[in-house]
Structures are given as C-alpha cells and as structure tokens.
Amino acid sequence: VGFLTRIEKLRTAIKQAGFDGYLIFNSVNTLYFLGFPGASALLVPPEGESTLYVYGVNYEQAKAVSKGFDVQLVKGSENLLAKIAAQAKANGSKKLGADALGVDAWRNLSKEFPHEDAVQVNGGLVQELRKVKDLEEIALMRRAGEITSEGMEAAAEAVMAGAKEYEVAAEIEYAMRRVGAGPTAFETIVASGACSAFPHGGCSGREIRKGDLVVVDVGATFNYYCSDMTRTFVAGKASVRQQKIYQTVLKAHNVAFEAIKAGAVIGEVDAAARKTISDAGFGEYFVHRLGHGVGLEVHEPPSMFTENKDVLAAGNVVTDEPGIYIPGFGGVRIEDTVLVTTKGAEKLTAGSYSLDGV
Ligand code: GLY
Ligand code: MN
Ligand code: MN
Numbered sequence: 001v002g003f004l005t006r007i008e009k010l011r012t013a014i015k016q017a018g019f020d021g022y023l024i025f026n027s028v029n030t031l032y033f034l035g036f037p038g039a040s041a042l043l044v045p046p047e048g049e050s051t052l053y054v055y056g057v058n059y060e061q062a063k064a065v066s067k068g069f070d071v072q073l074v075k076g077s078e079n080l081l082a083k084i085a086a087q088a089k090a091n092g093s094k095k096l097g098a099d100a101l102g103v104d105a106w107r108n109l110s111k112e113f114p115h116e117d118a119v120q121v122n123g124g125l126v127q128e129l130r131k132v133k134d135l136e137e138i139a140l141m142r143r144a145g146e147i148t149s150e151g152m153e154a155a156a157e158a159v160m161a162g163a164k165e166y167e168v169a170a171e172i173e174y175a176m177r178r179v180g181a182g183p184t185a186f187e188t189i190v191a192s193g194a195c196s197a198f199p200h201g202g203c204s205g206r207e208i209r210k211g212d213l214v215v216v217d218v219g220a221t222f223n224y225y226c227s228d229m230t231r232t233f234v235a236g237k238a239s240v241r242q243q244k245i246y247q248t249v250l251k252a253h254n255v256a257f258e259a260i261k262a263g264a265v266i267g268e269v270d271a272a273a274r275k276t277i278s279d280a281g282f283g284e285y286f287v288h289r290l291g292h293g294v295g296l297e298v299h300e301p302p303s304m305f306t307e308n309k310d311v312l313a314a315g316n317v318v319t320d321e322p323g324i325y326i327p328g329f330g331g332v333r334i335e336d337t338v339l340v341t342t343k344g345a346e347k348l349t350a351g352s353y354s355l356d357g358v
Contacts, residue, residue: 002134003035006033006134007050010129011044011046014097017122019093019095019120020046020092020093021046021088022043022044022099023042023043023098024041024044024126025098025100025105026126028296028297029100029130032130033050034065038054038061039053039054040080043084043087043088045091045093046091046093049070050070052070053074053084055074056073056074056075056076059073072087081112082112084109085109089113094115094118095117095118098121100121127300130295130296130300131293131301131313131316132314133316133339138315138317138339140223141227141294141295141339143180143222144185144220144221144222144223144227145227145337145347145350147181147220147222147227148176148218148219148228148349150175150176151173151175151176151181151229152172154175155168155172155218156233157171159216159233160235161235162207162208163207164206165190165191165192165203165206166205168190168216172190172218180222181220181221182220182224184218185219185227185228186219186228188216188217188218189203189215189216189230190214191203192208192213192215193206193208193330194330196325196330196332197326197331199287199288199325201215209235211236216233217335219298225295225296226295226298227337228335228337228349229336229349230333231351232333232355233354238356243355245326248277248282249332249334250353251280252274252276253273253334255273255276256273256291257338260312260318261312261341262311262312262313262342264312265311266304266305266308267306269312270305273286273290274306276322277322282324285324285326286322286323287323289303290319290320290321291304291318291320292318293316293318294337302316304319314340316340317337317339317340317348318337318338319336319337319338321334322334334353336348336350
C-alpha cells in the first residue's frame with residue numbers, strides 16, 4: 001500500500017512551502033495518509049518516521065495497520081498539544097505547518113515554541129496532493145462507481161407512479177450494500193414532482209405520481225472513497241417539455257464530458273456546458289456549478305465553476321452534473337463521476353440516459 005509514498009510526496013510539498021515539519025489534525029487527511037480513520041493527529045518530521053497520536057480506543061488497531069509509523073498512545077488525562085509540541089521540538093522542527101487548527105489550538109500549540117510564528121496553518125498542500133488520485137485510489141473509486149451504477153439500476157426499476165420516494169431510496173441503498181458498499185457518500189436524493197426543482201431536494205414520503213419528473217442522486221462509498229451519480233426519470237411517459245429540458249441537459253453533460261481532459265481550463269469546461277443550456281433558453285435555471293472534485297469526500301477540490309482558471313490534471317476525479325430546475329414545474333440533472341486522463345476522461349459511473357420510466 002502506498003501510504004508511505006503519500007508521506008514522501010507530502011514531505012516534498014512541505015519543504016517547498018518552507019516548513020520543516022507538518023502536523024495533520026483533519027480526520028479525512030489522516031485517513032488519506034494512514035488508510036484508517038482512528039488517528040487523532042499525525043506529525044511528520046523533516047526526516048524519519050512520522051508519529052501517530054491515538055487514544056486507547058483505537059490504539060491496538062493503529063499499531064496493527066500503521067506500519068512504518070511511530071504509534072503513540074494518548075491518555076485521556078494528557079495534553080495532546082503539549083505532547084505533540086515536545087515531539088516536534090525533539091524532531092528539530094522550527095517552522096511547523098498544519099492542515100487545520102482552531103484558534104485556541106493554534107494559540108496553545110504556539111506557546112510551546114520560542115518563536116510566536118512557529119506554527120502556520122496551510123491545509124492547501126494536502127488538498128493539492130489529494131486532488132491527484134494514485135492508482136490505488138483510482139481502483140477504489142472505480143469500484144465505488146460500479147456499485148453506485150448498480151444502485152441507479154435499482155432506482156430505474158423502482159421509480160414508478162405509486163411508489164414513495166423513501167421506498168425508492170431503500171431499494172437503491174439495499175442494492176448497493178448487497179454488493180459491498182460502505183455507507184452512502186451523502187443522503188440519497190429521490191425528489192419527485194415540483195420537489196425535483198430543488199437541486200438538493202430531500203427524500204420524503206411523497207408518493208410519485210404519473211408524469212412526475214424524479215431526480216435520483218446517489219453515491220456509494222467503497223473503502224472510504226465516494227462516488228456521485230444522478231439520473232432523472234419520468235414516471236410513465238415524458239411530455240414534450242420534459243423531453244426538451246432533458247435533451248438540453250444531456251447535451252450540456254456530453255459537451256462538458258468532451259471538454260474534460262488533462263490541461264483543460266476548468267472554467268472553460270463549465271462555460272461550455274452553461275452555453276449549451278443558455279442557447280436553449282434555460283440559462284437562468286442552471287443554478288449551480290458544473291461539478292466538484294470527488295475522493296475521500298464527496299465534495300472536495302477542484303471546484304468546477306466558470307471563474308476557475310485552474311487546469312485539470314490526469315488523476316483528478318470530478319463530477320459533470322449540469323441541471324435545469326424550473327420552479328413549480330420540476331428539474332432535471334444528469335451527473336457522472338469522471339476520471340481525468342491524459343487522453344480525455346473516463347466515466348467511473350455508468351448507466352443509460354433514458355427519461356422514460358415505468
Ligand atoms: N450529491 C450531491 C451533489 O451532486 O453534489
Ligand atoms: Mn450528486
Ligand atoms: Mn455532485
């Protein structure tokens with residue numbers, strides 16, 4: 001497992017940022033570097049083994065799974081920040097970076113050092129690493145995508161007039177758990193009728209009626225990695241207006257997918273999808289960004305919005321999810337999770353694009 005490789009990449013980034021040590025508190029970041037979620041902190045020295053701080057409840061597990069790390073037991077009565085500061089000083093660190101620290105924690109940690117600017121928060125450098133998925137992460141995200149696609153197949157069968165939104169959600173989540181999913185990456189959205197016009201419409205006990213648009217947004221996790229996929233169905237036969245909206249969103253989704261590749265400017269990908277929707281006369285109803293990065297978190301960098309001048313890199317995983325939401329009428333969103341490659345893009349979620357339901 002490439003966890004120590006990730007630490008070495010972090011060490012390079014730390015030095016480039018002018019630090020001689022780095023402290024990680026964010027639990028998603030410790031998960032990224034360790035592969036298990038139970039660590040309270042991780043201290044990376046300029047050289048040699050990193051120190052992992054773990055309370056008793058997770059200590060044995062940490063020792064069992066964290067090879068190549070110095071695992072320190074933290075007792076409930078101990079001052080964790082003082083313990084970390086003592087180790088950082090023993091490591092010779094004089095300029096310590098940290099991924100995330102509250103103001104109180106920053107003050108309490110800083111006072112252990114002789115210079116008042118010894119600790120600086122810079123979480124961006126870990127985010128930059130996490131944006132580019134390595135081969136192990138890509139394999140896990142492929143599986144998360146496959147499982148999510150199975151969940152969507154269950155949705156396509158369950159969406160029908162007379163079914164309640166939560167019944168559809170139950171079928172989806174059952175299908176995903178059956179094939180090895182972890183908890184869902186976010187609360188499953190089954191939003192029918194006028195509620196489908198709320199992009200994050202919830203999942204209620206509403207009964208789906210004939211002719212309703214139904215937005216289904218679902219994401220499995222697999223080994224902590226997330227996936228994110230949306231399809232929109234009509235219970236029964238779609239009207240001409242529903243079809244026109246659907247075809248517009250699908251076109252925007254395809255235009256964006258074609259534009260996604262290493263080196264593409266993110267803002268230009270968003271703008272291409274947005275132009276497709278504006279040209280069809282629905283510009284004011286596309287009320288959110290084109291998409292977002294996905295990984296250990298369902299929403300993480302990079303953010304896919306018009307003003308973003310960053311470029312995509314091979315190994316980024318992002319969503320392509322244009323939508324049109326017409327208040328009082330209903331909404332359509334089509335979303336896939338997409339891996340950026342040097343040649344173009346690969347969909348990690350897969351499924352047909354078909355509006356008509358049963
Ligand atoms: N599932 C939330 C989103 O699509 O961003
Ligand atoms: Mn989604
Ligand atoms: Mn999404």
